[in-house]
Amino acid sequence: xxxxxxxxxxxxxxxxxxxxxxxxxxxxxxxxxxxxxxxxxxxxxxxxxxxxxxxxxxxxxxxxxxxxxxxxxxxxxxxxxxxxxxxxxxxxxxxxxxxxxxxxxxxxxx
Amino acid sequence: xxxxxxxxxxxxxxxxxxxxxxxxxxxxxxxxxxxxxxxxxxxxxxxxxxxxxxxxxxxxxxxxxxxxxxxxxxxxxxxxxxxxxxxxxxxxxxxxxxxxxxxxxxxxxxxxxx
Numbered sequence: 686x687x688x689x690x691x692x693x694x695x696x697x698x699x700x701x702x703x704x705x706x707x708x709x710x711x712x713x714x715x716x717x718x719x720x721x722x723x724x725x726x727x728x729x730x731x732x733x734x735x736x737x738x739x740x741x742x743x744x745x746x747x748x749x750x751x752x753x754x755x756x757x758x759x760x761x762x763x764x765x766x767x768x769x770x771x772x773x774x775x776x777x778x779x780x781x782x783x784x785x786x787x788x789x790x791x792x793x794x795x
Numbered sequence: 796x797x798x799x800x801x802x803x804x805x806x807x808x809x810x811x812x813x814x815x816x817x818x819x820x821x822x823x824x825x826x827x828x829x830x831x832x833x834x835x836x837x838x839x840x841x842x843x844x845x846x847x848x849x850x851x852x853x854x855x856x857x858x859x860x861x862x863x864x865x866x867x868x869x870x871x872x873x874x875x876x877x878x879x880x881x882x883x884x885x886x887x888x889x890x891x892x893x894x895x896x897x898x899x900x901x902x903x904x905x906x907x908x909x
Contacts, residue, residue, distance in 0.1 A: 689837075717896060728799070728886050729838065772837050776896055777846030780851055783827065783896065785837030 687712045691786035706758040706789045708773035721772040763793045799901035816872045820889030830886040
């Protein structure tokens with residue numbers, strides 16, 4: 686059975702304090718790993734798709750990396766507006782459904 | 796429209812009542828998905844449409860849940876005889892085609908069953 690586990694569940698950072706969020710997955714036939722950001726009361730907002738081990742993608746203060754077992758979302762010098770829940774999800778097999786992890790709730794204090 | 800629109804934003808239903816949740820996807824988007832998100836959890840897949848065809852409904856939790864997209868545009872998720880465990884946020888997402896998985900999500904409908 687596919688498993689996607691995110692850690693930590695919650696993370697408090699001071700503004701400017703860089704850190705990483707982890708997404709571990711157990712799937713066969715991975716077709717892609719996705720990162721989303723979700724603000725309270727909103728739907729998830731697409732950030733990145735990674736397709737193969739070794740791939741990296743960047744957007745502003747965020748960088749996502751992928752290995753055969755896990756993905757990291759690195760946040761460099763975060764700002765309070767980066768506070769949100771970050772979700773990862775995997776796509777596998779022939780279907781089109783994403784399997785999401787439980788999310789990491791990030792709080793960045795000024 | 797510019798984004799995925801869902802209505803109503805909030806719905807309170809008495810246990811046993813039927814509810815209908817609406818999703819207006821981005822114009823021209825072929826693929827449409829419904830997800831259920833419990834408080835503090837990640838979204839869980841319910842069902843998938845490509846145009847008007849429902850290609851996967853493996854995530855629907857019971858036969859009380861039914862989804863349709865008759866003209867390949869607007870979709871409705873119907874829940875019959877609601878139960879307390881149905882309380883959740885129901886998210887709709889669309890993508891331009893079946894190979895583009897950077898879905899655009901709507902803001903969801905928060906269903907509370909009392």
